[in-house]
Amino acid sequence: MALKEFTYEEVEKHNKEGDLWIVIDSKVYDVSRFANLHPGGLAVLLADGVAGKDSTNVFFGLHRHEVLLRPQYARLQIGKIRGQEEVIKPLLPGEVSTVPYAEPTWLNKGFHNPYYNDSHRKFHRVARKFFMEVVYPDAIKCEESGKRISQDVVDRLCEMNIFAMRLGPGKHLQGRTLLSGVIRNEEYDHFHELILNLELARCGCRGYVDGFLAGGVIGLPPVLNFGSDEIKAQVVPEVLAGKKLICLAISEAFAGSDVSGLQTTAVRDGDYWVISGTKKWITNGTFADYFTVACRTEGGYTVILVPRGKDLETRAIKTSYSSTAGTAFVTFDKVRVPVSNTLGKIGKGMQVILSNFNHERWMIAACALGMQRLVVEECLKWSNQRMAFGKPLHAQAMVRAKLAGMISRVESSQNWIESVTYQMNNMSYGEQSDKLAGTIGLLKQYITRTGREIAEDATQIFGGRSITVTGMGKLIENFHRTSPYDSILGGSEDVLGDLGMRQAIRKIPSSARL
Template structure:
């Protein structure tokens, strides 16, 4: 009897366990079929990504290719906005996956495959505006805004960015200074201020923008969300000026500085209610931070697997580097961090899929913040390990260490955006303590009511 054909073994740490032949409670046949489609489509689209990173630009038709392949929708948080998608005529994703069947782990598969190239810029150029700019519109936007803009956004004929951060307000969202005041005629908001580090901003037709509609000292209570036309006002007299910002990594993500000088925005473009902006923004945080965690964890996987592959073939002092105990020790420490981080991402994704959305936003907020912070710590450890093991090749922008060198420059693009590392670590503990204290108080009230 012939032996069964052996599958090609995977390099240690190069794939998540469910793709390395190990059992998992999370993934079913639908997820595996979706993973095969994602890998085939995304690998083809990102085949020349290293060249793009050197040039600092993605091809003009890249976004169009994803739109035509109906591969923008998976960047949205699960569950998808089924009603609005069907109203726009979108009933299925590639491979016959119905939009109502798309779950948290289809989202995990998509995010993981989008960053399998090891670089965040190309993925961010496609997904950031979709993932974080569209949800406030279908969650809180008026029927007019949804009817007018969602079909084009879903199909990729209209592009959006999320515009929160400013020169003086990063992780401290409540410190936003961009103002939106009502015009004397009452028909417009007049928007003045600056937005900085806005991913996809250079290409966006519109921005889901945080603005201050309340007094300067009103803090979070004075924030609102506006649907701000950028492209039509990016002209002399229109009030919008945009320029690209060069950053240390992820240079293809379209990071932008936006200057707004008395931009007229119709009052109908208010998303939800005035003064509710901070609440709306916070509903984005968990998805944003888990998305960053997911991409960072795959990037750590790419760089650590590259190190393993290198030390298996590189010889020094008369034997392969893998035979050096100190090398194995470095790899083991990073591997343990990596697989633990991946398990945490999967765990939070599972918990999100089982909890009511409002409950998940509260219960998982602190944990997701810490998971995002930890993903940057893990990526930093894995990238440093790879650079050290590659030696001079890990410092060289071309050749066999090219990916390692590029990834090392990406590390701080994880540790800062979405809430900087120290802020999120502190926030995570404060949130957990706050929940504990609230539940304790409720328990005490319940006990006292029975006395």
């Protein structure tokens, strides 16, 4: 049905309590009955320049656009201004932002790049639509409720093989239809995977980013790369189908970044391991069915796949991000598992653990970067729409300086991660372990550190709104609270910087002299 049309003169007549209309972006809203329920109060709606008037600027200085899109408020619209059309439109599913620096360069019209081709473009369009339509609403819901990712979303992302793709290219993708067949299986590379990580991060919910089966992204590769054929045949199909969930259990209260300090032990009893000990900060642990567990065994370390059972208990750990991540404290009370559940060689678990770290750290860095870019976009929009001292925020040189720093950090991180991703595409798994471990350590250290600098700057730009969980600054609040996770999970910043340096120092030629 065509919308009723009004002139500004007609709207102006409705300017008092009980008969109150306002205009926002050419749309006419009847707020007569809503005014008393308005979270910002009645008085502000009756003010001069608001009641019966075009309140577009004042509205966008105080609310996110999504407020108007919520059904209960969208229904307050009774018509539009004759001869005018709405200008402020949200991105449609699949669309890219036209705000400068809101997207990686290759997505901007007229820009060129050496890494991405048509297959990545097609893939990106479908992925963005999927994340906006299916994942984003679940992310918002779960981030707030703290509940685990909905099974419905798990089913859909497994149907699209998104979960399988997040493990990177490889044999596990053979015979699978990727993203409804938008690309051919053999086209899939680490740049497609980078796209998935960046799109996930755009949801702006850090807890959910981990709740989005991150435990599986790091817990399943040891099974794929080091499990026996029987174990793989049993576990991989059900996990990639989203029927069973898996997580990685390495860190302990006794050993975090210092993996060699771990104390969970596995003792042989015939054909069984008997596992005793605890694990801490285990992402997805509260809802996982399988645990890829690093244990101390006679003569070294061994990684063992442990199914959830009566002697394995998980308890949710209260963290400062959402419990949708499923962060758990895990207790093994003489858990018996067959020795055939060993992943890799007995006593050679450190190799399994270390080889897994590169991909995990790269994934965390990618997600961290995705959120940072989102924060840059939020700050650019906010500084453009927020009026202070009679001018937009970006009229202040200090604000422009902060924005310049934020953009430079995000762009340098993007360029570095793309260069590393290109190496990953062209190196074998073994070569990556040898050549990229140090670089990825440094990359992650850099990206997570700049993340916290960006969080600080964004907080200053958003002021009080950056410390409230809802409203204009909700993404900034989430990012400021959760950016330290990026700098801790998968190896803390200082340890990774040191790893990068130790690897570099080891490779300085003995003949090198000034």
